Amino acid sequence: MFTDLSSRDESFEKFLSIFHQLAPHARIELNGGQSAFRWHGTFASARGFSWWEVESEIDWTCRFAQQKEKLGLVLPSSGTVSARIRNRTVAINRDYALALSVPDVRSISYSGRGKHGHVTLEFDVAAVQRTLSDICEGATLKNSELSPQLDLASPGGRMLRALGEALGAGMHDASIRSEKSMALLGESILRLVFLNFPHGVSDRLRRHQIDATSRRITKAIDFMRANMHQPLTLSEVAEASGISVRSLQYGFRRFRNITPLAFLREIRLEAAQAELSSSLNMLSIKDVALKWGFAHMGHFAARYRAAYGETPSETARLGRAEAARTLPGNARGEG
Numbered sequence: 001m002f003t004d005l006s007s008r009d010e011s012f013e014k015f016l017s018i019f020h021q022l023a024p025h026a027r028i029e030l031n032g033g034q035s036a037f038r039w040h041g042t043f044a045s046a047r048g049f050s051w052w053e054v055e056s057e058i059d060w061t062c063r064f065a066q067q068k069e070k071l072g073l074v075l076p077s078s079g080t081v082s083a084r085i086r087n088r089t090v091a092i093n094r095d096y097a098l099a100l101s102v103p104d105v106r107s108i109s110y111s112g113r114g115k116h117g118h119v120t121l122e123f124d125v126a127a128v129q130r131t132l133s134d135i136c137e138g139a140t141l142k143n144s145e146l147s148p149q150l151d152l153a154s155p156g157g158r159m160l161r162a163l164g165e166a167l168g169a170g171m172h173d174a175s176i177r178s179e180k181s182m183a184l185l186g187e188s189i190l191r192l193v194f195l196n197f198p199h200g201v202s203d204r205l206r207r208h209q210i211d212a213t214s215r216r217i218t219k220a221i222d223f224m225r226a227n228m229h230q231p232l233t234l235s236e237v238a239e240a241s242g243i244s245v246r247s248l249q250y251g252f253r254r255f256r257n258i259t260p261l262a263f264l265r266e267i268r269l270e271a272a273q274a275e276l277s278s279s280l281n282m283l284s285i286k287d288v289a290l291k292w293g294f295a296h297m298g299h300f301a302a303r304y305r306a307a308y309g310e311t312p313s314e315t316a317r318l319g320r321a322e323a324a325r326t327l328p329g330n331a332r333g334e335g
Contacts, residue, residue, distance in 0.1 A: 079112020
C-alpha cells in the first residue's frame with residue numbers, strides 16, 4: 001500500500017480513512033476546526049510495519065482507544081511530539097526519536113509554530129518478536145521496556161536517522177520501492193534500535209556480546225570444520241565453544257555477518273565441491289551430498305548451482321575428464 005494525500009485535494013474524512021487503515025486503534029482530535037487543518041500525508045505499509053509522514057499547520061492529538069500491542073517509532077522533522085506514557089509525559093524535538101510500546105501509551109500530541117511534521121513507523125508485535133528472539137533469548141516486547149527517548153546524536157541515533165531517511169526515500173520513489181526492500185529496511189531499523197539503545201534486556205544482551213569473542217567463534221568454526229560430516233546441532237557447536245546458543249548466533253553475526261547454520265552449510269558445500277571436482281573421487285553425486293550432510297538432493301543441487309554457477313553433475317564430469325587425462329598412456333598422447 002502507498003498513498004499520498006493533501007488537504008489541497010482531499011477531505012479530512014479521506015485523511016481519517018487512510019490513517020485508520022494503518023492505525024485502527026487510534027482516534028484523532030484537532031486543536032481547531034477541520035477547515036484549519038491544512039495537511040500533507042504520505043501513508044504506506046510493508047511486511048511487518050506501517051509508515052506515515054504527516055505535515056500540518058495546527059496542533060493535533062492521537063488518542064489510543066484499543067490497546068493493541070505494537071511498537072511505534074516517531075521521528076519529528078520539525079515541531080514537538082509529546083506522549084502520555086502510563087502516568088508521565090515525554091516530549092521530544094527533532095534531536096530525538098520516540099519509542100512507544102502502544103499498550104503503555106494513552107495519547108501522542110503533535111505541535112509547533114507554523115508547519116510541523118513527523119515520520120512514524122508502527123511495527124507489528126510479530127515482527128518485533130522475531131528480531132528480539134534472534135538477538136536475545138526470552139526477550140519480548142513486553143519485557144524489553146525500551147527507553148522512550150532515543151538520542152539521535154549518538155552513533156546508533158545517527159544510523160537510525162539515516163535508515164529512516166532511506167526508508168522514506170524508498171517509500172516516495174516508485175522506481176525503487178518494493179515490498180521486500182522496504183521490509184528489510186524495517187527489520188534493520190528494529191535490529192539497530194534493540195542493539196544500540198537501552199532496554200530491559202540490555203544486561204542479557206551485553207553478556208552475549210562479552211561471551212561471543214572472536215576467539216570463541218574461531219573455536220566454533222574449527223569444531224564445525226572437524227565435524228561437518230556429522231549431523232551437528234547449534235547446541236553441540238555452542239557447547240564445544242564454551243558459550244550459549246544465543247551468544248554463538250550473536251558472534252557469527254558480529255564477526256562473520258552470517259548465521260552459524262548458514263556458515264555450516266557453506267563449508268559443507270565447499271567440501272562437496274572439492275570432492276566432486278577431485279580426479280580421485282569414486283562416489284556418486286548422491287553419496288557425496290549425503291556424506292556432507294545434504295539429505296535433500298533438490299535443495300543440494302539448487303544451493304550448489306547458486307554457489308558455484310554450475311550443477312554438481314557438471315563439476316563431477318569435469319573431475320572425471322581430469323582423471324581420464326592423467327591415466328597412464330594418455331599423458332604420452334600415443335595412439
